[in-house]
Amino acid sequence: MSILIEDKELYGENAQEWLRRWDAGNVVWTIEMGGLGPGYEQCIAILTAEILRIYLNKQYDFKKAEKDDLEIARIREERDKLLFEIPEVARLGVTGAEHGAACCIAGHLYRRGPIAVMNDPEVKDRHIQISKNFP
Numbered sequence: 001m002s003i004l005i006e007d008k009e010l011y012g013e014n015a016q017e018w019l020r021r022w023d024a025g026n027v028v029w030t031i032e033m034g035g036l037g038p039g040y041e042q043c044i045a046i047l048t049a050e051i052l053r054i055y056l057n058k059q060y061d062f063k064k065a066e067k068d069d070l071e072i073a074r075i076r077e078e079r080d081k082l083l084f085e086i087p088e089v090a091r092l093g094v095t096g097a098e099h100g101a102a103c104c105i106a107g108h109l110y111r112r113g114p115i116a117v118m119n120d121p122e123v124k125d126r127h128i129q130i131s132k133n134f135p
Contacts, residue, residue: 008115010029
C-alpha cells in the first residue's frame with residue numbers, strides 16, 4: 001500500500017503521531033465500535049489512547065508473542081494492570097465490551113498504524129473523529 005500525503009495529514013503517519021495528536025487535544029480519526037452514542041465511543045477512545053501509550057512505552061513484539069500463549073497472557077495481564085492504575089481510566093466504570101473494543105483498536109493502531117487501519121475496507125463506513133476534549 002502506498003501512503004498518500006493526504007492520509008498522513010488526516011490520520012497521522014504512525015501510532016506515535018496518532019497519540020501525540022490525541023494528547024494535544026486535536027481531533028483524531030478512529031473506528032466506531034459500539035454505535036451506542038458519543039459517551040460510549042469517548043470511553044473507548046480514552047481507553048484506546050492509554051492502551052496504545054502502554055504498547056508504545058513497553059514496545060511489545062506482538063508478532064513474536066502471538067506464537068506463545070503464555071507471553072500473550074503476560075502482556076495482557078501487564079497491560080491491564082497498568083491501564084487500571086491510571087486514575088482517569090479507573091473512574092470510567094469500563095464495561096468488558098468497551099475494554100475489548102479499545103484493545104482491538106489500540107492493537108491495530110500499534111501493529112498496523114492509523115493509515116492502514118483507516119483504509120481497511122471492512123471499517124470504511126465506521127470512521128469517526130474524536131478528541132480527548134469531549135464537549
